[in-house]
Amino acid sequence: MSTPNDDAGGELGYAEAMTQLEGILGELEGDHLDVDVLAERVRRASELIKLCRTRISRAQDDVNRIVTDLEVFESELGGVAPADGDEDELEGDVAAHEGDELF
Amino acid sequence: MDEPTLSVTELNTTIRDAVRGAIPENAWVRGEVQGFRESRAGHVYFQLVEKDERRNRVQAALDVALFRSHLMTVHAALRKVPGVELADDVEVRVKGHIDVYPPTGRLQLIMTGIDPVFTAGALAANRDRVLRQLEAEGLLRANGVHELPEVPLRIGLVTSAASAAYHDFVDELDASGFAFRVGVCDVRVQGANAPRRVVWALRRLARISSALDAVVLVRGGGSRADLAPFDSDDVARAIVAMPLPVLTGIGHEIDRSVADEVAHTASKTPTASAQVLVERVMEFVYRLDDVSRGVVHNARSNCALALRELRDCARRARRGPPAALAREQAVVERHRVRAEELGTRTVKQAIATLDGSERTLSSAGGRLVRAEGRRLDASAARLRALDPTRVLERGYTITRDRDGQVVKRAAPLSTGDRLLTEFADGTAASVVQDVDKREP
Secondary structure (H helix, E strand, C coil): CCCCCCHHHHHHHHHHHHHHHHHHHHHCCCCCCCCCHHHHHHHHHHHHHHHHHHEECCCCCCCCCCCCCHHHHHHHHCCCCCCCCCHHHHHHHHHHCCCCCCC | CCCCCCHHHHHHHHHHHHHHHHCCCCEEEEEEEEEEEECHHHHHHHEEEEECEEEEEEEEEEEEECCCCHHHHHHHHCCCCCCCCCCCCCCEEEEEEEEEEECEEEEEEEEEEEEEEHHHHHHHHHHHHHHHHHHHHCCCCCCCHHHHHHHHHHEEEEEEECCHHHHHHHHHHHHHCCCCCCEEEEEECCCHHHHHHHHHHHHHHHHHHHCCEEEEEECCCCCCCHHHHHHHHHHHHHCCCCCCEEEEEEEECCCCCHHHCCEEEECCCHHHHHHHHHHHHHHHHHHHHCCCCHHHHHHHHHHHHHHHHHHHHHHHHHHHHHHHHHHHHHHHHHHHHHHHHHHHHHHHHHHHHHHCCCHHHHHHHHHHHHHHHHHHHHHHHHHHHHHHHHHHCCCCCCCCCCCCEECCCCCCCCCEEEHHHHEEEEEEEEEEECCCCCCC
16 A cells, blocks of 8 residues: 655645644634534544554554565556666676675 | 796796895785685685776786785784774785795785775775765755655665665564565675665666655675775765655764765664654654544533533523523524534544554554553553452442432431342342441
């Protein structure tokens, strides 16, 4: 699941969610709210809190390691430009380091 | 064949004697170590090379032999300057005598000593030169302008994927319970080509920067020479050019590398680098928790206030003329029902949110959150201790009169009253035969 920090992907970002939540809290702390408005604000706050927590926490039954192939990130962007020649050459060099002493 | 003809041995021996006569017994030579290897017999062999600085190509090379008999002396000298070692890619100044080995005709330096201060100085001088240049160009804090997102869960990692540094970093994120995702750019971060590899990895991650929240560059501890790639100008400039925050976790005890200086956040170990990310997420979770509690608290207060105002309204209506009273009472009643319904639902919803949040929080945040979980467990245990059924289990009973009211005192009882006593496992009916009332 993508966990954006902004709205670029169309999903609500964490910063925006927090801004909305703090806005709601400010309203609740302020002057007396109409009960209908209060219910709506609490419903929205519930949604936002749930949304953030679900995204941040790894599902308990998720046995997958957190490491993901870079290609997965690349595919999420709809593919990225291929490496230039120099980097292709280096990619071979990088792959060939297997067996070297590693730290 | 009038000219004298030498055998190969004679020629090699003549060369050896000429070289021995021409070069002092203890000559100092400087150069970069390449092809370092140890023989089974405990001798060390390598080449000392001089490179064209601009193109990084070898211009001259000299074979060096360090026999076991001198190895102890060299190691003792190296120990005097922590972090300096004899290894590939290290700039060294070594002492020895030149010899020619007649059986092969090979000319080599028989090494007898080393100047570790030279190596330390060369590394430091290079580091200072790169830092001065970056500062002059105003690039030292260029990566720091990128803000680390409030919830940095999508990480691009540059390191050797089989290294302890990799495992330390990933394990720390894994233990947090947060939904981190790490894309690894697996490169060897040691040796002559390490700067080039690291630059390549950073550029690859830069191309997918919009799918990442931060890039982390980690490596385990090593000698100063091992960490030299992180002092390179190329690596520093690649970090500076990254469009997102770069965190470093390069194991070192003494100096910060140039990479550390230009990075967004530098930590001393890969684990510490992971902790920076975990704590950043944790801060957001705590803020979320505070807002959640605030919403519940204020929702309760607002509902209570609304109900109070309605009751006041009802009281005022009762004091009005009968016709208005009926109308207003009907309105107030409608509002009261609606307010109670909404208020109850609102508060329940808010409390459910908070409860759900705490449950979710308990599953995340690993170590930090487990502490929170223990605190909640302790609260639950205290609540359980107050549960009336638990009290009954400890031998206490609850006695009620025929109206179901709890009998707390003997004073209202009279002979013949029927009572029902509740035990942990059932009830018993009884009739009062006598009442002995004590003064309170």
